[in-house]
Amino acid sequence: MHFQVPQFIDVEDKIVGPLTIKQFLYVAAGFLTIFFSFFIFHFYFWLISTVFIVVISGAFAFIKYNGRSFLVLITSVINYYWRPRIYIWKKRGGKQVKKRGLSNLKLKLDTSRKPIKGEKSFMLPFLQRIKKMKDEYEVFRKSTGEREVARRVDYR
DSSP: OOOOOOSOTTSOOOOBTTBOHHHHHHHHHHHHHHHHHHHHSOHHHHHHHHHHHHHHHHHHHHOEETTEEHHHHHHHHHHHHHSOOOOOOOOOTTOOOOOOSHHHHHHHHHHOSSOOTTOOOTTHHHHHHHHHHHHHEEEEEOTTSOEEEEEOOOOO
């Protein structure tokens, strides 16, 4: 069984002649703006505005920069100039911001000679068990000098 696989899925369909639907709408909007401005403005002002409208609608319809449409490009340019670009680093209350993760732990282990503060030790459960055993058992000496471990019993 042979299946036909679509090849050019990123290419828009040509709906109106050689134009896609977006290109057609941009050109139509420019044409309608020029048409209605002919009845509103004087001839010389209409002629100057027509040149600008043709350039702008043509740019929106046909110009692509790095695979992005002109509308996306203009939006990116406006956001770049509108939003602040100054980034100031401020220390947070004198505390060091802790990063989590294995890569950070590996970096600390590779570059430090001292134990890492704030990290849990894998020995912690073992040490807690020994402490618990010390509470339950006690080493004492017999009269002969031998040491013996016995369970501590408190009769109070």
